[in-house]
Amino acid sequence: MINTLIEKIKKTNAPIVVGLDPMLAYTPGHIQKKAFAEYGETLAGAAEAVWQFNKGIVDAVCDLIPAVKPQIAMYEQFGIEGMKAFAKTVDYCKEKGLVVIGDVKRGDIGSTAVAYAVGHLGKVTVGSNSLYSFNEDFVTVNPYLGSDGVNPFIKVCKEEKKGIFVLVKTSNPSSGEFQDRLVEGKPLYEIVGEQVARWGEDCMGDSYSYVGAVVGATYPEQGKLLRKVMPKTFILVPGYGAQGGKGADLAHFFNEDGLGAIISSSRGIIAAYKQEKYASYGEEGYADAARAAVIDMREDIAGALA
């Protein structure tokens, strides 16, 4: 799947993943109104609004981008109905030819980690059947529990030709509280990065590993260091746009082959119509605003890499 992701990045010339993290407050009034008319102001109504919103975005941008990243929390908050919207979104994006990175940040051990891995990337066994559950292409994984929490994902990735992105240095202001603490002179994120590189050695695609990393765009200096520590690791870079990361900050996340990173933007794309710059599209034109924002983001990144 890492090979597929790279092919799609080359084809679209856009190392961009659109985060499908729809807060209900992002969904335009006409979508909410229709969903609530059908299902009431219920969890099912919220899930319907989120799903219709996503569908509009995906239809508008799917030819421009290689991948999407649905953030499962935004669906899980609406309970079972929300999870149905998550599953529909994953399936729809795959139908549209997009690589789906499930931003689930799961992390547990032993049989529990196996359950997350098969539930999101592989197949569960029920009697004599092997069945897919959520069936994303990649998921994000939290490393705090060590190899016991990561190896079950790697095993499933090998079987299914799928992949993971392990949190290394996250984009948020307080990420340094633990991740920056110095261990024998090195920050913890570097130690985690070294381990990610080791985990990845044994599961290589053509040029990059199935085991990727998450490093926030808001920490460009750390990104520069981690790029060297993990040369064969694909880096998923959140924090661009709404969180403050700029195109110019991104160059060091890439290798000299022009590859090795994929930049994520969520609010900056899916709620673009709320920005002054794209306000002329109006609520009704939210999907076209998202398309315009993707095109601008592609140019910003191309400029940074030139």
Next chain:
Amino acid sequence: MINTLIEKIKKTNAPIVVGLDPMLAYTPGHIQKKAFAEYGETLAGAAEAVWQFNKGIVDAVCDLIPAVKPQIAMYEQFGIEGMKAFAKTVDYCKEKGLVVIGDVKRGDIGSTAVAYAVGHLGKVTVGSNSLYSFNEDFVTVNPYLGSDGVNPFIKVCKEEKKGIFVLVKTSNPSSGEFQDRLVEGKPLYEIVGEQVARWGEDCMGDSYSYVGAVVGATYPEQGKLLRKVMPKTFILVPGYGAQGGKGADLAHFFNEDGLGAIISSSRGIIAAYKQEKYASYGEEGYADAARAAVIDMREDIAGALA
């Protein structure tokens, strides 16, 4: 809710939480057969088997224990149908008067952490309604992302009088890979423990904080240290029984008031009928075997604390 948990521990004289982590392989043949007859060897069939299995366990042990800890991964692996079984299990346990600790190990930032917090502990807003989704009493939280990932949970805990248990030192063999790394001479788990104590200061119940910690029974020396670092923190202790933790190892997780810890056992209770010791109950008697195992565990812990 921490006050409620403590009351129930005192009433049952059992600082025990039963982990409802049903692998399909734990469910006796007669339960699987009935579920598959009704729903086929499908995700719905698996979810039904898990739910019926849980119901039997809960009915058999609910008068003996204060709390249960469903591990969401074991449900999530079966997709939407599995999540329905999770929700049914949570609701049923609450009906039976049990405190429900959702073992979800979520960890994310900002609006995403808010989504997890309201989805599992609080209420989501849909139009003019505020609605519960999964509605556990406590959840487990991963600290790797720092305060940005924990504060949204704390906010909801204050509003809802609920609580969290933050991963500090996990029970698995490789937990030391990152958690034991020395930061200025202190292991990272101690740094995290200090931060958990700080997070908890501002949300105190009568004698313990709403912000608890997870420390594995398999690391008794570390438990002894962390007990001192976090004197007002309730500690959720996994790893007893099947993972190798023994009653004698547990004494140092408790304070001198005889409180401050709740010991979790999953396989050791719910799959007790598979152990030689409880084999005479047979598959059909799996729930009675679980009851016997709870009584033995209660005695083992009482002996260790005496």
